[in-house]
Amino acid sequence: MSLENSQAKAELKELVDTFSNLADEKNIPGQMHLFTPDTKVQVYMGDDLLFDISGTKQLEEVFTSFTANVKRSFHMNGQQVVKIDGDTATGIAYCQVKLVSEEDGKEVITDSSIIYHDEYVRQNGTWLIKTRISHFTINDKRSIQS
Template sequence: MTTVKKLSLEEIADRDAIRDLVDAYAFCADTRDAEGQMALFTEDTLFRVFMDERQAEPDQVINSRQDLFPVFDNLNTYTSTMHFNGQSKINLSGDTATGTTYCFAHHLTVDGDNKNLMVATIRYFDEFVKINNAWFFKKRDLKVAWVETKPQHS
């Protein structure tokens, strides 16, 4: 049997703010707001991309907020994207937290009459920090579980 822990108003507010942070990341991605997306991270952030969640070493490592721009700007290669955040688990510890969020990331490419949809299933493993009463990503591991690509018909 699972026991329900009573949360303080501050813990509820922190959990809500962290979920807003996670959702803001997806919103910025889909609206091509690379600068807004970068602002969600600490200056000394660690962002790692694993194109296969089973691999031990990341395919890409970024060690600062400023170096995130090319990663986020790369979304402009797609005609459209849509990220759907699913369940998440957040573990709070004062002004720090860890969390896992599931995501379906849809990427549409149109080349003349050819339309292709690539859907990446992603698990984000995050470390968060609260600075001046605002939550930021301190570390984000993006782990791709699988990718499906299929042609789209009009």
């Protein structure tokens, strides 16, 4: 593996991790800087397409609405495999997400296992997410015990 390839893989890992860190901070505007302006994002819950998003403007609106009731969150990224071809790349990344919200006066936690299928592009020396297909493969929602 070339030094350039190793550096690109490290930068792509940092891109995916930064997305998750900003999600935990509820810094949605900051997340938008990680995507190309013409990004395409699809979100599947199981086999059902929940969101089909075009562009960062719509993406910011959907993320803001989706997280409006989230009190706290925790993202933990796992394995990531990428294939680099010059200034483009494809990758699969795994993420475990816990979202805490309030329902009927009680805190509930939604624990999700997500697989991201990404397409990346390097623009002006910076890697960005061009396309992301998110598969929420496991979702567990329950009350938090005090």
